[in-house]
Amino acid sequence: MRVLKFGGSSVANADNIKKVAAIISHAKEGKKIIVVSAMSGVTNQLLHIGNTAAKADESYKTILQDLLNHHLNEAKKLLPVTTQSACLSSIMQLFNEIEEIAESVCHLKEFSPATKDRILSFGEILSSKIISAHFYSIGLKHVWMDTRELILTNSKFGAAEVKFAETNKLIKEKITHSEDDIFLAPGFIASNKRNQVTTLGRGGSDYTAAIFAAATNAELLEIWTDVSGMMTADPRWVSNAKPIPFISFKEAMELSHFGAKVIYPPTIIPAMQAGIPIKIKNTFSPNDEGTYISEQIEGEHADIVTGISSITEIALLSLEGSGMVGVPGISKVLFEALATAQINVVLITQSSSEHSICVAINANELERAKEVLDATFKNDIEAKRVEPIKEEKNLSIIALVGDKMKSHPGISGKMFSVLGRNGINVRAIAQGSSEKNISAVIAFDDVKKAVNVLHEAFFEKVYKQLNLFIVGTGNVGSRLIEQLKHQSDYLLKNLNIQLRVAGMANSRKMLFSDNGGIHLDSWKEDLNNGSKFEFEKFIQEIINSNLRNSVVVDVTANKNMAENYHLLLEKSIAVVACNKIACSSSFEYYKKLKLLSKEFNAPFFFETNVGAGLPIIGTLNDLLRSGDEIVKMQAVLSGTLNFVFNNYDGKKTFAKVVKQAQDEGYTEPDPRLDLGGTDVMRKIMILAREAGNEINMEDIANEQFLPASCFEGNVEDFYKELALNEDHFKKLYQEASDKNCKLKYVATFAEGKANVGLQAVNEQSDFYHLYGKDNIVLFFTKRYPDQPLVIKGAGAGAEVTASGVFADLIKAVS
Structure with missing residues (x-):
């Protein structure tokens, strides 16, 4: 015996129903129970009809007519004209019943839980009747079973609890005494002892299939849906989410509880108790392997972390106060109050000091929960034994799930480290002693990012x-x-x-x-x-x-x-x-x-602030981190100025050399920032700051070599002034040349002071043999007191500067 359940997307229309029939036709021999959901979206439309009618709004009739037309059209697509009559008549009859119920709701302006269950039950009945008619039309022999006659529950409408002893007996009798191999049944619906229709709650069709599987001791329960199994994360959020080939019952329970929509949590319980494995399959890709759920996954199939899931729209309520410390029963009062109000607690944390208790609940229950707790602890709040109940909204829970996490230390540390590196603040944490689940409450706006960074850390070994x-x-x-x-x-x-x-x-x-x-x-x-x-x-x-x-x-x-x-x-x-x-x-x-x-x-990172692609700041930081101390720094830090003075010999005007430097991309947009020393001042100041010194621009001495008139007006005026002052620049060059020296613009930092200015350096200087646009930095330290640590190379140019930025990028994610 195998049980196959097909969800709403699998039976959404005629084309999909044909795929379902093909899967069943090609399935291996043996008895099979087929459980089907309502067509996709129908349950919500039926609920909308009831809610609209309860407002005495007769527009429900239009919704009802559209829904009728949809079912009639899909049935006509599925069935040959010669066999349509009986099925279409059955659909009309069922919609007449829906209409009668809706009219009553409209007149009474009341949509009770019992009436709601009755009207919602038609979705599965309609789809199963249409599918049954299609099976007969293609020669697929089967028996249609009315689940309301086989699954007995209490009268908790909307989420009825199954009476398994009576239910199992009825199912066994129905199957045992039939010689047929295929049984078709609507999911989601059941009945109480008064023969009133009940429903099994969200995802009830999955639960129905599990009930049939457990009652018949099936060899396998197959859940057919629109994805190829349970995924390592929500594929809508994580593009690289992967199907989980093997997973244990308890892992599947954890993932489904924390938002994995592929399987309804109660589905797993009957199958797990009966030891019946579950297979999640894709109706639209039936050859995909899917996910196999069984008692325990060992060996090569057992990953440390199995999957990542989340619950959105969560709120936190916190009870705090010094009056709670050492007082027995506070937690009992809190949880009893919430339980009496039918409010489900999703996550609990309590400080070891007993000073606070924090609970996570569904956001739509926050207002009611706050009212209940305010009333419960009113006297304690007024006596200031506890503080007023605190609430936090717009939160989500993210959960890391895996059976083997308990035997691998460091998983939680890695999880919170990854979240922290990406600026995701954790508001509350919960981890059971079984260590199958590590849960964290985070901001709703961060949940997609959190799922992605955790998936990257635990599943994406590639990049x-x-x-x-x-x-x-x-x-x-x-x-x-x-x-x-x-x-x-x-x-x-x-x-x-x-x-x-x-x-x-x-x-x-x-x-x-x-x-x-x-x-x-x-x-x-x-x-x-x-x-x-x-x-x-x-x-x-x-x-x-x-x-x-x-x-x-x-x-x-x-x-x-x-x-x-x-x-x-x-x-x-x-x-x-x-x-x-x-x-x-x-x-x-x-x-x-x-x-x-x-x-x-x-x-x-800002390495290129000083020397384009040269590793100057990185080297300085490495020296300091290793315990060295900076005594003095000397440097030629302007590729522009070095280019200018290496190319100026008095034959070509100074203005033309500067313009060449600008045209070749070595200068700032305004060359005066370079020639006036501002750029060099910035660079030596950044180095001094990185070395641990508090210094500002006004603390740096700047010996200008440009005439004051060069700083007046705009850039065009600047070039005119350079030309007018050519004699000044020739004199500077000639005086240095007469001493067998070269002109270099040098920055120095020592003993807490910095200065920049043009210097004539002789051939003994490290700066003398500095060509083109090269920069050079000399670090004199406690470890390099006499022979400095020297960094030398191209200090300007778009290509090398871009490469320096690129290097910083890689460091940023290393």
Whole structure:
């Protein structure tokens, strides 16, 4: 004996019912009981009819007529014209009964639980009658059974409790005394001892199938639905969710209780008690293996974590107070009050100090639960033995499930570490002594992100998804995008990192992608067709998207962007900044960003602030972390100035050399930031701060080599002044040349003080043999007192700067 249950989606229409018939026809020989649900959506429509009629709103008649037409049309599609009459007549008769009930509800303006069960029962009766007629039309011999005559319950309408002794006896007698091999029955419905129709609650058709299986000691219970088994997570939220091939009864119970909709929790109990395995199969992909549920899964099939599930729309109620400490019976009073009010407690936590008890309930029961507890503890609250009941809304529960978690330490630690790294705050935690389930209450807005990061951590061994939001698509930004495109396959293959550009913006346009990310082959065109860039909307969209492993990459010189990094870090969104403004702003803001990065576990990297792609800040931090101390730093930190003075020899005007540097992308948009020393001041200040010093721009001495007139007007005026002061620049060059020296713009930090300025250096200097756009940094430390640690290389240029940003990106998710 096998029992096969087909859900609402499996019998939703004529085409699907034909698939059901094909599955049964091709099933192996032996007795079979087929249990079917109502057509998809019909139960809700019947409920809508009853509720509408109870308001004396006669529009229920229109809904009823539409529902009748739907059933008639599907029956006509299924049946040959010559055999339609009996079935269509039966449908009409059943709808006449529904209409009579609805009219009574409309006149009385009352929709009682008993009447509700009766009207809802027609969904399964209708679908099973139509399916039965189709089976006869294709020669599939069977017996239609009225489940109301076989399953007996109490009178708890809406969620009736089965009387198993009487039920099992009736089912055995019906099956045993029949020579037929196929039995077809409507699910969900039953009756009480007064022959009133009752229903078995949400997912009752699954439960019906399990009852039949247990009563007949079936060899297998098959649940046919629209997915290929239970999944490691909700596939609507996790694109990489995988079917679970094998799972134990208890694991399935945990997952189904915590929101896995594939199987109704009570279904498992009769099958588990009778030792009958359950198979979850896909009606629309019948060859898929599906999920096999049995007593215990051992060996190669037993994963440490089996699946991740969640319950949305949860609320927390907290009872706290010093008057609870050491007082027996407080918990009893709390739970008795909720139980009397028929309020189900989903999760419980209690502090070891006995100072507080926290319970999670369904959000739609919050108001009633609060009223009940306020009344129950009124005297204690007034006497200030306990505080007023606290409530929290807009929450969800996320659960990690697996039989083998109890034998593997560190699972809960990994779970909460992953949630913490992604800025997901845990409000309450519950873990039973069996350690089959670790549950956490989190914000409703975080549940999709939480499921994804946990699935990535426990199931996706292939890669970790990195969601990028790139601000700035100029020289550096466009090079970075090209590098991302070129290296994406390498990162996936060698570092298990999947790059996904989720958003992009420049000064004019912004673009976001909800699914697979922005296509890097067509990003320019797509961005141009994007929406108008608005800074506040751009930041808010990043925050609202709430994607896992999010990194904002700022390759602009935008002051507004830099001044709002804190909004991102506070949401545990990593920031990689090429933009120097944030780290060279006030020391208070710099310190705030560093603290936020640490507090919210959001990486904040800005290596390219100092030396483009050179590992200067990283090396400095490594020295400090290893216990070394910085004594002095000397550096040539401007690739622009080094390029200019390496190419200026008095033959070509100074203005033309500067313009060349700008044209080749070495300067800031306003070259005066470079030539005036501002950029170098920022860089040495950032290094000094990273070395642990409190320093601001006004603390740095700047010996200007540009005439004051060069700083007046706009950039065009600047170039004119450079040309007018050519003699000044020739003199600087000649004086250095006469001493066999070269001009270098040097930054120094020592003994808490910093200065920058143009120097003539001789050939003994480390700065003398510095060519092109190269930078150099000398770290004099306790370990390197005489011979400094030297970092030297290209310190400017879009390509190397982009590579430095790229390196920071990889660090952000490592």
